Every structure is written in structure tokens, then in C-alpha cells.
Amino acid sequence: MRLVTYRKNIEAAARLGVLIDEAVLDVEALGAAHGVALPNTMLGIIDDHLGALPALRDIVGAGAPWPTETAAPLANVRLLAPIPRPRKNIFGIGLNYRAHVIESAGSLDTSPDAPKQPVIFSKPPTTVIGPGESIQHNGKITQQLDWEVELAAIIGTTATRIPVQCALSHVFGYSVMIDMSARDNRRSGQWIYSKGMDTYAPFGPCIVTADEIPDPQNLDLWLTKNGEIKQKSNTSFMIFDVATLISDISQGITLEPGDIIATGTPEGVGAGRTPQEWLWPGDVIEACVESIGTTRHPIVSV
Numbered sequence: 472m473r474l475v476t477y478r479k480n481i482e483a484a485a486r487l488g489v490l491i492d493e494a495v496l497d498v499e500a501l502g503a504a505h506g507v508a509l510p511n512t513m514l515g516i517i518d519d520h521l522g523a524l525p526a527l528r529d530i531v532g533a534g535a536p537w538p539t540e541t542a543a544p545l546a547n548v549r550l551l552a553p554i555p556r557p558r559k560n561i562f563g564i565g566l567n568y569r570a571h572v573i574e575s576a577g578s579l580d581t582s583p584d585a586p587k588q589p590v591i592f593s594k595p596p597t598t599v600i601g602p603g604e605s606i607q608h609n610g611k612i613t614q615q616l617d618w619e620v621e622l623a624a625i626i627g628t629t630a631t632r633i634p635v636q637c638a639l640s641h642v643f644g645y646s647v648m649i650d651m652s653a654r655d656n657r658r659s660g661q662w663i664y665s666k667g668m669d670t671y672a673p674f675g676p677c678i679v680t681a682d683e684i685p686d687p688q689n690l691d692l693w694l695t696k697n698g699e700i701k702q703k704s705n706t707s708f709m710i711f712d713v714a715t716l717i718s719d720i721s722q723g724i725t726l727e728p729g730d731i732i733a734t735g736t737p738e739g740v741g742a743g744r745t746p747q748e749w750l751w752p753g754d755v756i757e758a759c760v761e762s763i764g765t766t767r768h769p770i771v772s773v
Contacts, residue, residue: 567735
């Protein structure tokens with residue numbers, strides 16, 4: 472299923488929806504129409520996914536017509552980030568595609584050798600924005616705003632010191648994330664300020680449940696700037712696959728329902744280009760992961 476967080480209008484509260492064709496079905500209202508209690512938030516359904524997801528699948532599987540007041544045209548609602556406010560920092564993964572390791576070594580003073588362990592950093596919850604929202608360009612802080620398209624994995628069940636072969640069973644679903652980076656704000660090798668500024672984690676448009684993506688290591692992903700392709704690759708080129716990342720993090724940090732792992736970016740970032748290329752107010756970027764969707768964002772001055 473394709474799950475979204477949305478608002479019916481600017482004053483309405485955020486709601487959990489399921490995307491069917493070009494319609495958004497309100498999960499809580501749909502459940503009530505069938506006598507089933509279902510959550511009204513994304514974190515709520517992640518927390519109760521073992522019970523709520525099968526019930527929702529049964530209702531959706533029965534098909535249209537949908538009960539009155541449960542469906543709205545996609546064009547008439549505003550999609551938000553699937554998890555508008557994550558409970559914890561996002562786990563970011565650096566240097567996880569071989570070609571990106573090479574381009575980074577030439578422009579960002581990192582090692583040309585593939586890392587022997589996942590490179591992990593974090594992005595605060597305040598970085599998250601939803602589809603269509605603006606990415607802030609603060610010219611007083613950065614003159615090197617850069618892009619990174621990534622597959623995001625959302626944890627569904629608690630994972631502590633789990634083996635690789637069990638790791639994917641802990642995934643609730645997958646989404647698209649753009650790891651925005653102010654390249655001129657890395658501080659003594661620490662990345663959190665460079666990557667953790669407000670609006671630096673565009674996220675969406677939906678979460679696709681893990682059952683619909685049995686192999687996260689065979690997905691095309693790409694990013695455009697002003698309509699021009701800048702990144703185009705496949706998740707098969709990851710150095711550490713999704714299962715390995717989950718297992719590795721869980722050896723020392725318990726992963727909990729709703730945690731997000733942004734799994735790294737392929738080559739084609741602005742810092743790796745000759746000449747280097749940055750984002751400026753007025754630019755628009757779009758990022759897409761196959762089988763999930765596209766998120767589009769303008770760059771604005773603040």
C-alpha cells in the first residue's frame with residue numbers, strides 16, 4: 472500500500488491516508504465505515520502495523536465504491552511529509568555508492584577507498600519538509616547548497632543487535648528523501664550542521680509498505696535540477712545494502728518503530744561536478760525512487 476499524510480485544506484488537521492489511483496482514502500474514516508478502529512497518523516499505523524495493516528488491506532481489497540466522506544481526489548488535498556515530525560533524528564548514511572566515494576574524494580577531501588563500515592551521521596526532526604515545500608537557502612550561512620537523492624527505509628519493529636538475514640523483516644516501508652547539504656559548513660569532520668539545517672530533509676510523497684518492495688536493492692533513483700538530470704543510478708550499487716545498514720546500526724543503537732534511515736546517495740552531486748554546481752534561490756529540484764514516487768521542491772532565499 473501507498474500511505475500518505477495529508478490535509479484536506481490549510482486549516483485541517485493532518486490525517487493518514489491510503490493512495491489508490493488518483494484518490495486519497497482517509498484511513499480512520501474508512502475503518503469506522505467498516506466497524507474497524509484504525510489509526511489516523513502514520514506513526515500510529517507503524518506502531519500498530521501488525522494489526523492495523525492487515526485490516527486496512529482487507530478493506531481496501533474489497534474495492535470501490537468507497538463510503539461517503541472517506542475519499543478525496545488527490546488533486547484536492549495537500550500531501551505532507553509521510554512522518555511530519557519524526558520522533559528521533561534521521562539516520563543518514565554517507566559515502567554508500569562507489570562512484571560517489573570517488574567523486575567525493577576529488578572534491579570533498581574524503582578517502583578514495585570504500586568505507587569498511589557504514590558512515591553514519593544524523594539529521595534533526597526539524598529538517599523534514601513535505602512534497603512541494605520550499606528548501607531554504609540562507610546566503611549568510613552557505614554558498615554551496617547541494618543535493619543528494621536517497622532511498623529512505625522506515626523501521627516498523629524494534630531492532631536491537633539483529634543479524635543481517637533478519638534485518639529486512641524490521642522494515643515497515645520505503646520512501647524518498649533528499650539529503651540536502653551545505654558543503655561549506657562541515658566542521659572538523661562533523662556533518663550534522665552541514666546536513667541538519669532546517670528544511671534539509673525533503674521527504675515523501677508517500678511510504679510504500681515493505682510487502683510491495685521485496686527487493687530494495689533493485690530500484691532506480693534519480694534527481695533533476697530545473698528539469699535536467701543530475702543523478703541517475705540504482706540501489707544495487709550501494710556498498711552496504713539496506714539489511715546491512717539496519718543490522719550495523721542496531722548493534723549499538725536500538726532502532727525503534729518510525730525511525731528513518733536515509734541510505735546514501737549515488738554520484739552526480741553538485742560538489743562532484745566540474746565546475747562545481749550549487750543550488751540557488753529560484754532553482755527547483757525533483758527526486759524520484761522507482762516504485763515509490765517523486766518529490767519536488769523550490770529553493771527560496773531566507
